[in-house]
Amino acid sequence: MSDLDQELARRLERLSAAVPARAGQLDPVHVGAVAARHGVRLRWLTPLVALVLGLMAFGVLGVANQRPSSGGTPDPNGGPVGSDRDGDFALTLRTDKRRYAVDEPIDAVGSLTYFGSRPSVTIHTDNNGPIMFGIREKVFGGITVGTMSDLMCGETTLTRAVPLIDSFHKGGSFDGENPDAAKFQAWILAKDLRLPEGTWHLYAVARAPCMGGDIAFNLRTEIEIVVGSPEATPGLPVATEWNDAPVYGGDDIGNMTFQVRSAHPTYDAGTPIDLDAWFTFADGPEEVKRPFSQQVEYRITALDPGASEIRSGQPRQDCATSTMASGEERHLPLDARDVVLIQALEWPAASEQALQRGDLLLPPGQWRITVTVRALFGPCGAPTETWEVHASVEVDVLPKA
Amino acid sequence: MTADGPDIDRAGSELDSAFRAHRDWLVRRLALIVGDAEEARDLAQETFVRAAEHWPNREPIEPARWLSTVGVRLAIDERRRRKRWGWLELRETDAAWAVAVDPDLWHALAKLDRRTRAAIVLTTLDGYSQDEVATMLDAPRGTVASWISRGRERLRAELGDR
Numbered sequence: 001m002s003d004l005d006q007e008l009a010r011r012l013e014r015l016s017a018a019v020p021a022r023a024g025q026l027d028p029v030h031v032g033a034v035a036a037r038h039g040v041r042l043r044w045l046t047p048l049v050a051l052v053l054g055l056m057a058f059g060v061l062g063v064a065n066q067r068p069s070s071g072g073t074p075d076p077n078g079g080p081v082g083s084d085r086d087g088d089f090a091l092t093l094r095t096d097k098r099r100y101a102v103d104e105p106i107d108a109v110g111s112l113t114y115f116g117s118r119p120s121v122t123i124h125t126d127n128n129g130p131i132m133f134g135i136r137e138k139v140f141g142g143i144t145v146g147t148m149s150d151l152m153c154g155e156t157t158l159t160r161a162v163p164l165i166d167s168f169h170k171g172g173s174f175d176g177e178n179p180d181a182a183k184f185q186a187w188i189l190a191k192d193l194r195l196p197e198g199t200w201h202l203y204a205v206a207r208a209p210c211m212g213g214d215i216a217f218n219l220r221t222e223i224e225i226v227v228g229s230p231e232a233t234p235g236l237p238v239a240t241e242w243n244d245a246p247v248y249g250g251d252d253i254g255n256m257t258f259q260v261r262s263a264h265p266t267y268d269a270g271t272p273i274d275l276d277a278w279f280t281f282a283d284g285p286e287e288v289k290r291p292f293s294q295q296v297e298y299r300i301t302a303l304d305p306g307a308s309e310i311r312s313g314q315p316r317q318d319c320a321t322s323t324m325a326s327g328e329e330r331h332l333p334l335d336a337r338d339v340v341l342i343q344a345l346e347w348p349a350a351s352e353q354a355l356q357r358g359d360l361l362l363p364p365g366q367w368r369i370t371v372t373v374r375a376l377f378g379p380c381g382a383p384t385e386t387w388e389v390h391a392s393v394e395v396d397v398l399p400k401a
Numbered sequence: 402m403t404a405d406g407p408d409i410d411r412a413g414s415e416l417d418s419a420f421r422a423h424r425d426w427l428v429r430r431l432a433l434i435v436g437d438a439e440e441a442r443d444l445a446q447e448t449f450v451r452a453a454e455h456w457p458n459r460e461p462i463e464p465a466r467w468l469s470t471v472g473v474r475l476a477i478d479e480r481r482r483r484k485r486w487g488w489l490e491l492r493e494t495d496a497a498w499a500v501a502v503d504p505d506l507w508h509a510l511a512k513l514d515r516r517t518r519a520a521i522v523l524t525t526l527d528g529y530s531q532d533e534v535a536t537m538l539d540a541p542r543g544t545v546a547s548w549i550s551r552g553r554e555r556l557r558a559e560l561g562d563r
Contacts, residue, residue, distance in 0.1 A: 016526065019433070
C-alpha cells in the first residue's frame with residue numbers, strides 16, 4: 001500500500017467514523033419478513049419509496065411495454081395460453097380457464113424451456129426468478145402489479161426440453177398515502193391471485209443476461225382472462241393513463257448514459273412513432289470532455305417469427321468530432337443512413353419514404369426499436385477507446401379500425 | 402426455492418444478525434459515497450428491505466459484500482436518484498460532521514463522481530479488490546481501474562494543494 005493509500009485510508013476511516021449513523025434508527029428487520037419475501041414488504045416503505053419501486057418496475061422490467069392483447073391462444077382444455085420464443089428459449093403463460101368468478105383463485109402458471117442443442121445451459125436472470133409476472137391493468141385502480149427487480153442477478157440451470165415451471169407470484173407497488181393502502185397491501189401479501197370483476201391481461205417476462213452471462217433472450221407473453229359477469233367483454237384493453245405512459249429503454253456504462261423513449265406504447269397505423277433517443281456523459285471525470293466522434297445505429301425489428309430482413313448495412317463512419325459538457329443531453333434525430341437493420345413482414349413504400357424524411361412509420365405489428373450509440377475516441381477509423389450504449393423500446397402499431 | 406418453517410426462522414435470525422452487525426457500517430460507507438448521512442440512512446433502509454425480501458439467498462453469501470453491492474448500486478443509480486430526489490451533489494450544509502473532521506478530504510471527495518467515490522472507498526477503506534468492486538458496480542474491471550486511478554490522481558492534487 002502506498003503512502004497515499006495509507007494516508008487516504010486513515011483519513012477516510014476518520015471521516016467514516018464521524019458519520020452520524022445512529023441519528024435516527026433504522027426500522028428493524030425481523031423474522032417475519034423472510035416468510036413473505038416473495039411479497040412486497042411495503043410496511044417499511046414510505047409512500048415515496050413505494051412510488052420509486054413502482055417506477056423501477058415500470059422501467060427496469062419494461063412493464064410499460066404493453067402490447068395489445070391477443071387474448072392468448074385457447075388451449076384444448078379451454079384456458080388461454082400465451083407464448084413467445086427467442087432463439088432456443090420459449091416462454092409460455094397459461095391459466096386453466098378463461099373465465100373466473102369474482103374472488104375465485106386464478107391458477108396462472110409460466111414455463112421457460114430451453115430447446116437448444118446443449119444438454120443444459122446456465123442462464124443469468126434477475127434474482128427474482130427467470131420468470132417474472134405482472135398484470136397490465138392496475139388492480140383496484142391503485143396497485144401496479146409487476147415483479148420487482150432488486151438489481152441483483154441469479155443463476156438457473158435449464159435442462160434441454162425440460163420446462164422450468166413457476167406459478168404466478170405477485171409483487172407490486174402503490175401509493176402509500178392512498179386511503180385504500182391497507183387493502184392494497186393485504187391483496188399483495190395474499191398468497192392466491194384473486195381479481196375483481198373485469199377483463200385482465202396477465203403477462204410473464206423472462207430476460208437474460210443479467211450481468212456476466214453469455215446467453216441472451218428477451219421473452220414476453222400475455223394472456224387475457226375475464227373475471228365476473230359473462231357479459232364482460234374481453235379483448236378491450238382497459239384505457240388508463242398508465243397504459244398510455246411513455247415507453248423507455250436505457251443503458252448506463254458509468255461514463256455514458258443513454259435513453260430511448262417512445263411517447264406511446266401503441267400507435268395507430270399511419271401515425272409516425274414519436275421516438276426520442278439521447279445520451280449524456282456523466283459528471284465529474286475530465287475524460288468525458290475529450291473530443292469524440294459519434295456513431296449511431298438503428299435496428300427496427302418486427303416481433304414476428306416470419307419477419308425477414310428488408311435491409312442491413314454498416315454504420316456510418318463520421319470523422320467529425322465534438323465534445324460534450326457533463327450532463328449535457330445530445331438527442332439523436334432519426335437519419336435513414338443510421339438504420340442498419342430492418343426486419344419485417346412487409347415494408348411499404350410509405351414506410352421507406354417516411355424513413356428518408358426522418359420519420360418512423362411502421363406497418364401494423366409489434367416492433368422493437370434498438371438504438372446503439374458509440375463515442376469513439378482517438379484517430380478516425382482506428383479509435384483507441386470506444387464507449388458503447390444501446391437500448392430498445394417495443395411498440396405496437398394497430399391496424400386502422 | 403422457498404424456505405419453510407425452521408428454515409424461515411433461521412434465515413430471519415441470520416438476517417436480523419446481519420442487520421444489527423452491518424447497518425452502521427453500511428450507513429457510514431454510503432454516507433461517504435452520497436455525501437449525506439440522512440440519504441445514506443434511507444439507502445441503507447432500502448437495502449435491508451431488499452435483503453428481507455430475498456433472504457436467504459440461494460447461494461452462500463458474505464453479508465457485508467452483498468449489502469455493499471445492493472447499497473452501492475442504489476447509491477449510484479443516477480437515473481433512479483434523479484427521479485427520486487433530483488440531482489444531488491455533496492452538500493456542505495448536510496455534512497457538518499465531515500467538515501468538522503476533515504474538510505480538505507471532504508471537499509476533495511466532493512469533486513469526484515459517485516462511482517469513483519464508491520470505488521475508492523471500497524478498495525481503500527474496505528480492502529476489496531478491483532475485480533470485486535467491478536462485480537459490485539457491474540462495470541468492467543478496466544473501467545473501475547480507470548476510475549480509481551483518476552480519482553486518486555485528483556485526490557492527490559486536491560489534497561496536495563492544501
